[in-house]
Amino acid sequence: MLDARLLTLALLAATPLLGCAARRIPHASPAMLQPTPRNVTPPKPPAELPDVTPELVRESLAKGVEVLLAMQEGENHDQWPYEGVYREKGEIPIGYRVGGTAIVVMALARAPGYAEDAPRREAVARAVDFICGARAHPGMSIDDYAAGYDVRAWGYIEAVQCLCLLQRLELTPESLKKDCGEALEWYLAALQRIEIPRVGGWNYARPPGAENPGAPSPFMTGPALEALFAAAALGKSVDPQVVQRGLRVLEKSRLATGSVVYSGEAGARDLDRTSNATPGAVGRMNCVESVLSRAGQSSPERVRSALDAFLVHWGWLDQRRAKTGTHVAPYNVAPYYFMFAHLYAAQSVELLPRGERAEYRRRVLQMLFVTRQEDGTWNDRVFKRSAAFGTAMAMLAMLEPDAAHPGWTPPPTP
Numbered sequence: 001m002l003d004a005r006l007l008t009l010a011l012l013a014a015t016p017l018l019g020c021a022a023r024r025i026p027h028a029s030p031a032m033l034q035p036t037p038r039n040v041t042p043p044k045p046p047a048e049l050p051d052v053t054p055e056l057v058r059e060s061l062a063k064g065v066e067v068l069l070a071m072q073e074g075e076n077h078d079q080w081p082y083e084g085v086y087r088e089k090g091e092i093p094i095g096y097r098v099g100g101t102a103i104v105v106m107a108l109a110r111a112p113g114y115a116e117d118a119p120r121r122e123a124v125a126r127a128v129d130f131i132c133g134a135r136a137h138p139g140m141s142i143d144d145y146a147a148g149y150d151v152r153a154w155g156y157i158e159a160v161q162c163l164c165l166l167q168r169l170e171l172t173p174e175s176l177k178k179d180c181g182e183a184l185e186w187y188l189a190a191l192q193r194i195e196i197p198r199v200g201g202w203n204y205a206r207p208p209g210a211e212n213p214g215a216p217s218p219f220m221t222g223p224a225l226e227a228l229f230a231a232a233a234l235g236k237s238v239d240p241q242v243v244q245r246g247l248r249v250l251e252k253s254r255l256a257t258g259s260v261v262y263s264g265e266a267g268a269r270d271l272d273r274t275s276n277a278t279p280g281a282v283g284r285m286n287c288v289e290s291v292l293s294r295a296g297q298s299s300p301e302r303v304r305s306a307l308d309a310f311l312v313h314w315g316w317l318d319q320r321r322a323k324t325g326t327h328v329a330p331y332n333v334a335p336y337y338f339m340f341a342h343l344y345a346a347q348s349v350e351l352l353p354r355g356e357r358a359e360y361r362r363r364v365l366q367m368l369f370v371t372r373q374e375d376g377t378w379n380d381r382v383f384k385r386s387a388a389f390g391t392a393m394a395m396l397a398m399l400e401p402d403a404a405h406p407g408w409t410p411p412p413t414p
Helices: 005-021 055-073 096-110 117-138 152-168 172-192 218-233 240-254 266-273 278-294 300-314 314-320 338-351 352-369 384-398
Strands: 147-148 203-209
Touching: 005 055, 055 096, 055 117, 055 278, 055 384, 096 117, 096 152, 096 384, 117 152, 117 172, 147 384, 152 172, 152 384, 172 218, 203 218, 218 266, 218 278, 218 300, 240 278, 278 300, 278 314, 278 338, 300 314, 300 338, 314 338, 338 352
Parallel strands: none
Antiparallel strands: 147 203
8 A cells, every 4th residue: 555645745746736627526536626825835744654553552542541630620620621712701611611521531431441440430520520510500501592602512512422422331420320311411402402593503603692593513513413413322302303404504514526614505606715625624524424424424435535635635734733823824724623623534434444444544543643742642722721632532533443423313204
C-alpha cells in the first residue's frame, strides 16, 4: 500500500487542478474538490508521521486516564468543564460544564482497566452526580429556554449520551442508579423539546424565541441524533418524527460535491461559498455521513469520500488548532473543529467494509498522534483547561473500533 504521506501529498497536488471543475463533476470525491483561494498558501502536510502501534495506543490511553483524573475540578472535585470563548455572566456556561464533564466520563469509563481502578470509578461517580444534579441549575432549565445563542443543548446531548453509555455497559454507579434514570429521562425530554420548530434539527445559534424557526446546524444535529439513537436502543421515549426530521436536516445539508454546509439547507449558491467548501467542512462531513449511515441513509462510498477529504485537507484543521479567534478565512475553520473532526473520522472508519478499516485506522491515528503533546494530552484550544476535552476526545477516537454505536430503525408505518 502507498504510504499515507505519499498519498496525501499526491492528492494535495491534484486538488487545485481537479477542484476547478467541481460543479461539472457531480459525483467527484470531495477530497478532490475546492481549490485553494488565490493568494492563500495551502498548509504543508506533516514532515513526519508517527508509527502508531497498539502498544502506543495502550500507553496513551493509560496516560490519558492519569491526566484526566488529575484535572478534575470544582468545589466537589466533580467536573471537567469545556472552556471556549463564550461566557454567560463572565462564567463558563453550565451547558459547557455538563457537556465537557460527560465527554470525559465516557472516555474514562471506556478506557481499559475501569473495573479494577477504584480512583477512576470514584471520580466518575462524583462527575455523574454532578451531571444528574445540574438539571436543577437555572441555566439548564428547559422552561426558561428562549433560543438565541444558547449552549445548554450541548449539555443535554452529552448528558444523554453519557448516561446511556453507562447504562448500556452496566457501569452506572450503584448508589446513583435511581437519580441517573430520572436525569436521563429529563435530559432526553429537554433535548427533544428544543428541536427547531417546523424545520427540525438543532442549533445553539438561533433567532431568539423558542417557537421561532431557524437554520439547523449539521454538526449539532448529528450528535443530538446519536444521543436519541442511544436512548431508543435502551427503550427510552424517543419521538420518531423528531428523529426523521433531524435525519432530513442532515440529508439536506449535503452539497452535490459531498461537502456539508455550516447551517441550513444546501443550495446551488453554496457551491461558490468558500465557507462551505470541503477543506473547512471535513469534520461535519464525517459526522453527517456517520450518523446517516447508522440510519441506513448513507453508503460506504460517501463515508470513504468524507474520510479521504479529512486526510487530504487535515492541514487546514491543524492550521487553526490552539489558535485565538473562531471562524477564520479562507474556509472559516475554528479551533474547536479539530478534535470533533478526529472523533467523527474515527467513527467513519468503522462504517467502511471490514477489509478497508485497518489502513484507514492507521491513517486517522497518525494524524491524531501528530498533535499529541509532550505531557500526553491533546488540546485544540488556547485554554489549558480544555486539554481535558481534547484528551477525552482523542481517547474516544482511539476506542472507536469497539464502540458499537446504536443505529436507528424507523418504526413500522401504521
